[in-house]
Amino acid sequence: MDAIQTVKLTKKYRDLTAVDALELTVRQGELLSLLGVNGAGKTTTIKMLTGLTRPTSGDAFLNGKSILTDSGAVKAMIAVSPQETAVAPNLTVRENLALMAGVHGFAKAQVKDKVADLSGRFGLGEVADKRAGKLSGGWQRRLSIAMALVSDPKILFLDEPTLGLDVLARSELWGMIRALKGKMTVILTTHYMEEAEALSDRVAIMKSGRLMLTGTPAEIKRHAGTDKFDEAFVRIVKEAAK
Amino acid sequence: MRVFAFSKRNDLEILRDPLNLFFGVGFPIVLLLLLTVIQRNIPVALFEIEHLAPGIVVFGLSFMTLFSATLIAKDRGSSFLQRLYTTPLTAVDFILGYLLPLLPICVAQSAICYGVAVLLGLRATAHIVISVLCTLPVALLFVSLGLLCGSVFTDKQVGGICGALLTNLTAWLSGIWFDLGLVGGAFQKIANLLPFVHAVEMERAVLRGDAAGVFPHIWWVSGYAAAVTVVAVGAFLRQMKRQ
Numbered sequence: 231m232d233a234i235q236t237v238k239l240t241k242k243y244r245d246l247t248a249v250d251a252l253e254l255t256v257r258q259g260e261l262l263s264l265l266g267v268n269g270a271g272k273t274t275t276i277k278m279l280t281g282l283t284r285p286t287s288g289d290a291f292l293n294g295k296s297i298l299t300d301s302g303a304v305k306a307m308i309a310v311s312p313q314e315t316a317v318a319p320n321l322t323v324r325e326n327l328a329l330m331a332g333v334h335g336f337a338k339a340q341v342k343d344k345v346a347d348l349s350g351r352f353g354l355g356e357v358a359d360k361r362a363g364k365l366s367g368g369w370q371r372r373l374s375i376a377m378a379l380v381s382d383p384k385i386l387f388l389d390e391p392t393l394g395l396d397v398l399a400r401s402e403l404w405g406m407i408r409a410l411k412g413k414m415t416v417i418l419t420t421h422y423m424e425e426a427e428a429l430s431d432r433v434a435i436m437k438s439g440r441l442m443l444t445g446t447p448a449e450i451k452r453h454a455g456t457d458k459f460d461e462a463f464v465r466i467v468k469e470a471a472k
Numbered sequence: 473m474r475v476f477a478f479s480k481r482n483d484l485e486i487l488r489d490p491l492n493l494f495f496g497v498g499f500p501i502v503l504l505l506l507l508t509v510i511q512r513n514i515p516v517a518l519f520e521i522e523h524l525a526p527g528i529v530v531f532g533l534s535f536m537t538l539f540s541a542t543l544i545a546k547d548r549g550s551s552f553l554q555r556l557y558t559t560p561l562t563a564v565d566f567i568l569g570y571l572l573p574l575l576p577i578c579v580a581q582s583a584i585c586y587g588v589a590v591l592l593g594l595r596a597t598a599h600i601v602i603s604v605l606c607t608l609p610v611a612l613l614f615v616s617l618g619l620l621c622g623s624v625f626t627d628k629q630v631g632g633i634c635g636a637l638l639t640n641l642t643a644w645l646s647g648i649w650f651d652l653g654l655v656g657g658a659f660q661k662i663a664n665l666l667p668f669v670h671a672v673e674m675e676r677a678v679l680r681g682d683a684a685g686v687f688p689h690i691w692w693v694s695g696y697a698a699a700v701t702v703v704a705v706g707a708f709l710r711q712m713k714r715q
Contacts, residue, residue, distance in 0.1 A: 280558045282715065302560070310558045312551030318481055320488040325481070332477020333559045361488075381559070 231294050233258045233385055233415035234279065238288035241274050241439075248274040250439040251288065256432075261407075261416040263426040266436035267467060272419045273313075275436070276387050279417070280310050292385055309383035313390040313419075315370040316377075319363025323354050323373055326362050330380040344380055352376040352406060368399030375406065385415045392425060404429060423460035435463065437470045474561055478569035485543055486577065492539050496581055500532035501588050508592045518651060525589035526675030527648030529582045529607060530668065533614050534642040536581075538634040540574055540618025544708075545627035554715060563712060567705055570619055571612075578611030579604060603678045609690070610671045613697035620704035623711045646672045667696035 234256035241249040249271040256262045264272045277283040279290055281301045289296050295303040317326050327348055331341040349355045352372050357365060362373060371391060378386060391407065392400040400422075407429055410416055420426050426433055427447045434444040443450065443466055447459055454462035486492050504525065511519035518524070547553040556566075582604045590596050621634050643649060646668035652660045663669045670692035677685030 282554060282557055305558060305560055308558060310555055312555055314551040316551035316555040318485060318552065320485045321481060325484065329477055329481045330559070332480070333474050333556065333561050333565075335474055335560065377555070 231258070232256060232291075233260065234290065234292055234417070236275075236279075236288065236290040239275070239278060239285055239290050240287045241271075241278060241283060242286040247439050249278065249285075252436075252439075252441055254434060254441055254444070256415055256417065259412045259415055260431045261411050261418060261429055263418045263420060263430040263433045264436065265420070265423075265426055265433055265463060269438070270436040271439040272436055273389070274439075276310075276389060276417065276419065280308055280387055281305055306381075307384040308387065309378040309381055309385075310387045311375045311378040311389065311391060313393060315367070315374050317362040317370055317373055320361055322359050322361055323365070324349070324358045326373060326377055327354075327380060330377045334381040336380075348376045348379060351409075366399075368395050368402070371395060371399070371403060372406070375403070379410075383414060385417070386410065388416060388418045390420055391418065392420070392422065400425075423463055427459040435466055437467055440470075442466055442470050475565040475568050475572075478556070478561060478565060479573040482543060482569060483573040483577070486539050486574070489539075492535075495535045496532065496539065496577070497584055499535070500528050500581070500585050503531070504528050504585065504588055504592060518649075521589055521592055521594045522679060523676065524648075525586060525594055526603065526679055527646065527672050528589075529585045529603075529675060530610055530646060530671045531639075531642055531648055532581055532585055533578055533607060533610055533671075534639050534668075536574055536578055536611065536614045537618040537621065537638055538630070540570065540615050541620075541622035541625070541630040541634045542627055544570055544619060544622025545625060545630045548622070548711065548715070549627055557712070557715065563709055566712070567619070567708055570622075570708075571615055571701075574615040574618070575608065575611050578607060578615065582607040582611075597681070599679050599681050603675055606675060606678045606686075606690075609694045609697045610667075610675075613667060613671070613693060613700055616697065616701040616704045620700060620707050623704065623707040641666075642668045645669060648672055667693050 232255050234254065236252045236254045239249060239252040252275060264275065266272050274283065278285050279292065279297060281297060281304055289298050292304050293307055297304050318329060321329060324345055327345045328341050331344045336344060349358050354373060354376060357369055362370060365373065375391060388407065392403050395403065418429065430447060432444060432446055433450055435442045443453060445453065451457055451459055451462045454465040456462050456465065507519045507524055508521060586600045586604060618634065621630055625633060645663040645666055652663050652669060670689040674686050674689035674693055
């Protein structure tokens with residue numbers, strides 16, 4: 231069974247069609263990057279897949295569960311790390327992780343184990359008792375992803391996970407994202423082409439709400455007739471605009 | 473329970489903000505001390521401690537609207553609430569999680585105010601305990617107003633509306649600082665149609681052990697609290713759907 235399958239997934243806001251009959255399949259354990267210029271429909275797609283926005287028409291199935299008729303089961307298997315660092319600023323790192331474990335209904339002993347496990351995996355031990363609001367952008371982003379993993383999601387949505395980070399922090403986070411590959415299905419949105427190329431098993435390019443192309447980074451480059459991924463992306467998007 | 477995890481977070485966010493502690497506890501205590509000193513130098517019946525303390529308690533509770541609304545508006549403005557919307561938390565969990573944790577804070581705030589009032593000369597009687605418990609409908613009113621404002625306004629707007637407008641409305645239209653009868657006319661009529669003066673009069677009656685004097689004020693306060701809670705829940709659900 232595919233991890234995600236969208237069936238003519240559409241979202242309209244009055245006259246604007248933000249996502250237009252999207253047909254996308256994501257395989258189990260795959261890391262798929264959703265690429266597109268601003269307004270391409272990436273965020274709206276993620277919002278629909280995570281139950282934040284109801285589609286105007288069409289449907290999507292996450293591990294076979296419909297986002298329309300089985301949203302409870304869908305919520306139980308997904309996690310989101312939003313673009314903006316979504317942490318509780320006056321809570322410590324440890325308390326933020328415990329909060330996420332608590333809202334997912336874990337018992338007290340499990341909460342403790344979860345916090346210890348994720349603190350170790352993400353190297354958060356040294357800042358565990360610091361308030362999240364006082365951390366640097368890189369640490370906050372790390373915490374944000376760790377919070378998303380508390381529930382052991384089957385499908386993880388990472389929205390611009392390294393936006394605004396310096397090269398070192400980005401490289402560290404890439405390592406953490408790579409470590410997730412194969413363990414869960416990851417949908418990544420990013421504006422950084424090198425990030426998409428370095429991390430993705432496959433890439434899906436969207437333009438004006440429509441899916442233009444899907445393929446491995448190598449296939450995308452071959453399709454565009456260039457060996458540079460960013461150039462390939464530009465060519466494909468420009469071609470679609472004609 | 474999921475709702476407790478969320479409630480605990482909201483409690484910590486509010487209690488760890490030094491500005492909240494200053495306005496929630498420090499400011500009412502400063503007012504109590506200051507007005508008691510003034511009353512000792514220039515005796516005014518309105519500022520006698522058994523008259524003043526219930527008013528300060530109600531005024532102090534009005535800041536809960538600001539704290540609650542700011543927290544909710546900030547959560548809405550950031551991606552934090554969106555993150556939580558993708559978890560198994562339900563709409564009821566969110567509403568209870570924002571409302572319930574503030575009620576014990578309100579009770580604690582009222583108890584501290586009455587405790588300070590005892591140190592300043594208020595007779596320590598069992599009526600104080602009942603007075604503290606009777607702040608619950610007043611607390612629900614102000615906390616629900618916070619849920620309403622936090623669901624409708626941005627955190628910047630909340631600062632102006634709840635921080636300046638509501639606290640001033642509570643102060644001016646509650647009979648804490650001056651006898652509303654001295655102004656009379658439309659001003660007094662409007663004040664009597666709003667819950668603030670009734671909250672103060674209810675607390676004053678409970679404190680002096682006047683059971684009959686609690687009525688009809690408690691109906692006004694409870695009615696407003698119930699109505700505002702219903703509207704606030706509606707507003708929160710609406711914004712949740714929009715997000």
